[in-house]
Amino acid sequence: MDTTHIQDDLVEVLITEEQIQTRLAELAAEVWEHYEGKDVLLVGVLKGAVMVMADFMRHLPGSAPMDWMAVSSYGSGTKSSGVVRILKDLDTDITDKHVLIVEDIIDSGLTLSWIRANLDSRSPASVEILTLLRKPEAAKVEIDTRWVGFDIANEFVVGYGLDYDEGYRNLRDVATLAPHVYS
Numbered sequence: 001m002d003t004t005h006i007q008d009d010l011v012e013v014l015i016t017e018e019q020i021q022t023r024l025a026e027l028a029a030e031v032w033e034h035y036e037g038k039d040v041l042l043v044g045v046l047k048g049a050v051m052v053m054a055d056f057m058r059h060l061p062g063s064a065p066m067d068w069m070a071v072s073s074y075g076s077g078t079k080s081s082g083v084v085r086i087l088k089d090l091d092t093d094i095t096d097k098h099v100l101i102v103e104d105i106i107d108s109g110l111t112l113s114w115i116r117a118n119l120d121s122r123s124p125a126s127v128e129i130l131t132l133l134r135k136p137e138a139a140k141v142e143i144d145t146r147w148v149g150f151d152i153a154n155e156f157v158v159g160y161g162l163d164y165d166e167g168y169r170n171l172r173d174v175a176t177l178a179p180h181v182y183s
């Protein structure tokens with residue numbers, strides 16, 4: 001394990017742990033109201049969405065199942081390759097189910113637009129998207145996203161599940177990474 005202190009590799013905290021929790025609680029209330037009387041399956045996208053899923057679902061007032069897909073498009077760099085690979089598929093048959101995709105970030109949008117098309121092809125009752133972060137200036141494709149936690153500037157961020165080269169996911173806040181780390 002790297003024993004350098006994580007804070008030394010950061011430029012600035014953009015969103016604090018407290019801000020994240022407050023926003024996730026608001027979103028959970030909206031989502032619960034939206035699906036009133038319906039069963040919804042939460043689909044997380046590994047690995048980045050682990051923290052969002054864990055905290056978001058605990059703000060829901062009632063029970064909801066979760067499932068996971070693992071895809072990768074970023075590898076070890078800071079730019080999306082645009083080539084999405086399924087590393088792990090859902091365990092659940094989503095035919096006729098209401099699906100809510102839970103994501104950490106929409107950057108270029110390439111990953112989610114691919115996932116959404118893939119899930120749509122399985123004849124679910126509905127598919128909606130919730131993302132903690134979105135970078136409007138980085139969008140390469142438009143994505144219909146019903147719930148967004150925070151719109152952020154077009155900078156590479158880490159923490160709260162988001163990695164650079166698999167590191168920094170355990171940072172509790174969302175922060176910008178110092179260029180010395182990746183240049």
Ligand SMILES: O=P(O)(O)OC[C@H]1O[C@H](OP(=O)(O)OP(=O)(O)O)[C@H](O)[C@@H]1O
Pocket residue numbers: 045046047048049071072073074075080103104105106107108109110111112162163
């Ligand atoms: O909108 P995009 O430009 O496609 O980028 C967003 C995707 O990139 C990251 O995943 P990554 O491929 O790094 O996998 P990870 O979640 O395991 O870190 C992130 O978690 C999103 O899934």
Ligand code: HPA
Pocket residue numbers: 074105107155156157158162163164
């Ligand atoms: O800004 C980012 N940080 C970490 N992972 C990412 N995947 C897409 N954008 C980002």
Ligand SMILES: [Mg+2]
Pocket residue numbers: 048074075162163
């Ligand atoms: Mg990543």
